[in-house]
Amino acid sequence: MFDELNGKIEEYLGKWQALVAARKNKEFFERLKPMAAGWKVADLAEYDRCKDQWRGACDIIFENWMNGRWIAEMHLKDATLSGGIEVIKLMQRRPDSSDAPGLDNIDFMDMEETNTKAVLAEETDIKWTDEKNGLCAWTSIWFDGTEAKLRDGTVLDVAIAELETVNKKIRGKFLPSPETNATVATEVE
DSSP, X not given: OHHHHHHHHHHHHHHHHHHHHTOSSHHHHHHOEEEEEEEXXXXXXXXXXXXXXXHXXXXXXXXXXXXXXXXXXXXXXXXXXGGGOOEEEEEEOOTTOOOOSEEEEEEEEOOOSSOHHHHHHHOTTSEEEEEEETTEEEEEEEETTEEEEEESSOHHHHHHHHHHHHHHHHHHTTOBOTTTOOBOOOOOO
């Protein structure tokens, strides 16, 4: 399955290079580094099949339930995919979606001090949107039938934040009450 994934990543990176070559601010776009490949599957059976097939190549797998579907961030332990990518975002398609299965997007690390939105505003021939889902936010660039997600961190940062949120909620149920010094169930945001 990595052969198919790598082939689709290489095809995507060819489209990306064409986009970069046509930019006013090529240097900004050239500094964006691919970090995760988003692979979308049609249903839970295909999600489980891909996860089981790729599991042996991974040292960390984080799964979460979001928007009526499963998503796994899978870190490759001893290998990288085309473009130096070492994280796969395995995404079950949303229940109400008709998105095509396969390579859905690539996440790019955007740690620039440059104002990304100002750079994108100068590029009048590309479509971009600010997006948010749960605890993560990114800027999407839409081009040649695909998507690039610009993030100021990794999808693993999002996984860490999700775990911290759940952990605080669980721990908050066991915080002592200041009035009685007794343990009470409370909600912590």
